[in-house]
Amino acid sequence: MSEKSDKIDKIDAKIVSLLSEDGRMSCADISRRIGDVSERTVRYRIKRLIDGGIIRILPVVNPASLGYVVIADVFIEVEPAFIQEVAHKLASIECVTYVAFSIGERDVSIQIAARTNSDVYEFVTGTVAKLPGVRKTTTSIVPHVLKDLYTWPVPVEAIR
Amino acid sequence: MSEKSDKIDKIDAKIVSLLSEDGRMSCADISRRIGDVSERTVRYRIKRLIDGGIIRILPVVNPASLGYVVIADVFIEVEPAFIQEVAHKLASIECVTYVAFSIGERDVSIQIAARTNSDVYEFVTGTVAKLPGVRKTTTSIVPHVLKDLYTWPVPVEAIR
Amino acid sequence: MSEKSDKIDKIDAKIVSLLSEDGRMSCADISRRIGDVSERTVRYRIKRLIDGGIIRILPVVNPASLGYVVIADVFIEVEPAFIQEVAHKLASIECVTYVAFSIGERDVSIQIAARTNSDVYEFVTGTVAKLPGVRKTTTSIVPHVLKDLYTWPVPVEAIR
Amino acid sequence: MSEKSDKIDKIDAKIVSLLSEDGRMSCADISRRIGDVSERTVRYRIKRLIDGGIIRILPVVNPASLGYVVIADVFIEVEPAFIQEVAHKLASIECVTYVAFSIGERDVSIQIAARTNSDVYEFVTGTVAKLPGVRKTTTSIVPHVLKDLYTWPVPVEAIR
Amino acid sequence: MSEKSDKIDKIDAKIVSLLSEDGRMSCADISRRIGDVSERTVRYRIKRLIDGGIIRILPVVNPASLGYVVIADVFIEVEPAFIQEVAHKLASIECVTYVAFSIGERDVSIQIAARTNSDVYEFVTGTVAKLPGVRKTTTSIVPHVLKDLYTWPVPVEAIR
Amino acid sequence: MSEKSDKIDKIDAKIVSLLSEDGRMSCADISRRIGDVSERTVRYRIKRLIDGGIIRILPVVNPASLGYVVIADVFIEVEPAFIQEVAHKLASIECVTYVAFSIGERDVSIQIAARTNSDVYEFVTGTVAKLPGVRKTTTSIVPHVLKDLYTWPVPVEAIR
């Protein structure tokens, strides 16, 4: 499983890198910036990257800019019969920005964005902990996020 | 701090929502989909949302599509003098998709994407744990991520 | 949020400092000790500090002087539906000197003053742990308190 | 050790209770409010309570009013040879409002007042954790304090 | 509380020390071994030590000599309403050699003597854990006891 | 290993039980209390129980009677090269009443008798934690001991 992926080559990677500067950069501009690749190829390549599930081009919202300046991780232990339900309910709540399952001691982990520490406490004890099946929650305030998946570049070793 | 943000109104939210379908949707299409907003306004609004730091339009790469099918959370306890250095070094490593500081027992938490469980073990014990200042690591395999920040919509309560 | 508070200046801070020696020091004495501030100004300043919620002038009772020589911290995990009730019930009990909510693993933390270790054990297992909704308690004996909020001076960096 | 203290009777308790309303209430007012106790007795009683170490009359500063809106508990494990030094150094730092020794797993526990969660993180990792002898810190954000020692009344069972 | 006890002097301590060699040593022998203390005084002193609750002269049974070669500590978390009952029930069981209450995370701690590790497991899961009110047990095998209370000598600093 | 011990029969058990009332009860009295056993047999049996290592007749000192009213358990993690040394040093200290090795997370566990909680704290942080090789200590106050090995009777199932 350590061989290179067939799905992405240097031109693809260059396109993704330019889109990271501006996800709406025109194919013409991308073509010009790369140099020896036609606008048409760029358009085709972007389509293939999206259709192949390699990338999604999305507007990532910055919670802090909307006043959600407090970020917190919550690790949740859930009665097994309720895990799917708890995870999906949490995923449908607006202030929840991340929901994942976890192998270890905790079953589900989430990240939330809130306006104040009190809002975090109230959300965790008043909403999360009251969902049917939730047994225990552990909360950690996150003072700063340095890198996030949406800025994750294509790894060099994955490029054909 | 619980008052509504001044920064985003219903039209902005609608634009962000359409961009979530396709981050490269043309302003003309967005205008047509919304109905009573001109293409020019859409263009201006998108520019203001980006310049105001509310959104970034980005290509989000899907690690699994490139063969990185194993996701793991690593919680790291670091000698205080080395925290900044450890966090920045980890952020510069390709297989690390997330780096954040944490208030509680652990100082830094990261998420990594790997091809196999052995690669996770090797990366954690061979790279993370050997960074100067790292005292202890705790790793959790993440079998599935249900929701991520890059799909986080503008919360209704934040809309003016 | 790191700018100086508007609420307190050097004269206020000097007055608070003198009141820390004796909370009932007369305004005339305070005026004399400061030197270039009239008794009337002192009186006005104290009133403003109190009315503005900056200080409260209070008799702080010393539990040890009344025979409550054992201090203990109790960390309490509570069923979410009962947190407010548990916290308020504990706050109404005489031997409880401190009640706070906590973000992390425990929901409520209290401090108690008791005559003996047996009284601590009896209070924790016989009263705290029996409140409806209390799931688990962890107790730590506090052999000595070196500094407490009621002796907290106005921080220099907060003075205008 | 469970017998009543000799140090405080009902009149003392009534005086302390009135001072809790206003620590600078005049002895004349206190005498009038109690009814059958002379101003002179009140003055004498207050002096005896203070000289006997039962109460201290103090201006308690409200951190939140000065912009210190974030409260955090930090539990600290210290090399034994450094415990006294660490505790005293922490007690001398302005943003530290509480310092105590603890019997259990942690050696020292403190409470701090800060302007933001980032300031808490920076203080814990940049100052506390770097003190010589500090081995490990665990931090908990305190969203709300419901009762504090400085509002602790004389317990009924301690009154002669 | 750090002053010397009035209850025991050097002669008492010497008598206790000789009884530690042989709890049935005759008063005549003790008198002879000490030298300048009459047999009558020895008899009186022993009686006073016992009547004063300072010492008990007892046959301490060695579990290993009877085939109980495995010693284990069990720490027990109990529903508060059941603590007294659980502790007393355990104290009445033959293989339980020690029962105490504990301030911290666990409510009751016991020591047991068993013939094999399987007997320990069976006793803990089959008897202790099934007592009404027992929530959780943690067991530690004790491979060797180096010192026990019944060989604890009178501390020098306690001798008048 | 589950067969009955050969070492003790009903008469032995009866003698041990009577010695538990008074370790210095004369053989004549024991003979009379049992009824059909001669004084000579009693003397012989006691000698055999002691010589066979089944019992030791000892004066057990009551720490509380000498002012050591606070009991604490201390669990100690030790660098492996120092375990024997740490255990033996602790066993030689007067306020330490129990020392044992432990299989699990902690290497050595002790019980101490002290005059006050402050003395416990000072002993643990000032003496135990400073022994070369000691890595970490966890202390639990013991408010009451209900049963101890020195009052452990011969189990019925061990009697031939």
Add this chain to the structure above:
Amino acid sequence: MSEKSDKIDKIDAKIVSLLSEDGRMSCADISRRIGDVSERTVRYRIKRLIDGGIIRILPVVNPASLGYVVIADVFIEVEPAFIQEVAHKLASIECVTYVAFSIGERDVSIQIAARTNSDVYEFVTGTVAKLPGVRKTTTSIVPHVLKDLYTWPVPVEAIR
């Protein structure tokens, strides 16, 4: 208990060692490889080793060869009344390769073989955690097993 076992001598050990190369090696070949032991003796010795319960000759299946490339340890806390039932149910499940009881904090520990991390998560939360009596599970992925009981040789010190 530290004396040598009577059950195995150097010839036995040599036979076991040769069978480790190939469990179906013929007695003739074993005889030839050892040199001075007849085929008949070899046959007799193997029979005695098997009949005496010293060895079992078995086909050990390699899970990875069948696609079960993920190994995980699961530690399980069980209501005491259900321990036997839970352990036996788990032992009857195909993907469970190891089931044991455990003295400590957890009651039962198992090892499982699965095709993917998701299958591990699904099995633990969907099957293990739902067995009646299971209170809590903790899972650890095992990236590599270096030595296993079925390759455990006869220890030199056990050979007569």
Add this chain to the structure above:
Amino acid sequence: MSEKSDKIDKIDAKIVSLLSEDGRMSCADISRRIGDVSERTVRYRIKRLIDGGIIRILPVVNPASLGYVVIADVFIEVEPAFIQEVAHKLASIECVTYVAFSIGERDVSIQIAARTNSDVYEFVTGTVAKLPGVRKTTTSIVPHVLKDLYTWPVPVEAIR
């Protein structure tokens, strides 16, 4: 990865099952027991199963039969630079029956077979904990193993 393995069919599975009764059962006997499969096919199938790495036919030694009646799990935290060395050193020690790497809090886990609990303690503190790079060990006694990998049958769902 969830499709059926190509490597094993019903006849193979039947052969493996018969070998589990007796790993040295002759091909003729196996052929007779199955019924419609020739001895030659059986021989060929066994060879293919072994050569393909599906099974190994081995003599599994029973530690208890040689006096190693105590089984213990030891979880080990290791300095990352020493993990490979520690694991390999442990694998080379006779009383160690299992060595594996682990993703979570502990780096290496082993199982040992010993004659007594004291031997376990001595081995863990005297050998394991003293290996260069070992930071911490946690030991659990295993009173009974119910199922082990060497009795793991071919799962039905893996059979073609």
